[in-house]
Amino acid sequence: MDNNPEFEPVYDEVEKYEQFPTQDERLFASLIYILSFFTSIIGPLIVWLIKGSESQFVNKTGKDYFNSVISYTIWFLISTVLMLVLIGFVTFVVLAIMHFIFSIVAAVKAYNGEKYLIPLSIPFLK
Template sequence: MITQEEKTFAMLIYVLSFFSGLIGPLIIWLVHKNESEFIGAHGKAYFNFFISYAIYGFISFLLIFILIGLILIVIIGILTIIFTIIAAVKAYNGEHYDIPLTIKFL
């Protein structure tokens, strides 16, 4: 059974990413990943998401010179915000969420 504390920390991994970039989620994940499989899974999901979308952003940046990159950067930015919010809500509800277009690195 997933406790309310685990749900809250899993949600904070996503919410803190809006305010502290990588530092907040990294601290929560490193401190709690061995205590809770649920928090560990959401931490991995977040960092896979972050790495994947950073790669997509970099590719879009390179494509700015072809002008399609501007559109892609806007789309990636919007998707990042939407998927982060959805993942935070799912984590708080005690559900696992596979963020679309995420490459599994971890």
């Protein structure tokens, strides 16, 4: 019976299951993005500081969120400078729409337990 391959445990599936974020981890990770619509930086920062040390998934999601905030701030500053050439008005609106839509997508992906980096984000925090 010990030599029968049918009864050998499959450790890869167990490890994958243990690495999948729990319901609470996924909830707090998505809460980072949801709170960003109401409190911009303060709400996500509080969630990240409190739960980031307890969960690797929440910590990674918090870093991804703040990478996107820093990056989009840089892109908005560049767009503001480009307003002198009039193209900045278009890029500013496009960036605002992109950030809004990708934040919703990121919240859904975080709730599903997937890692997601918002497009145009520069990885400052690793």
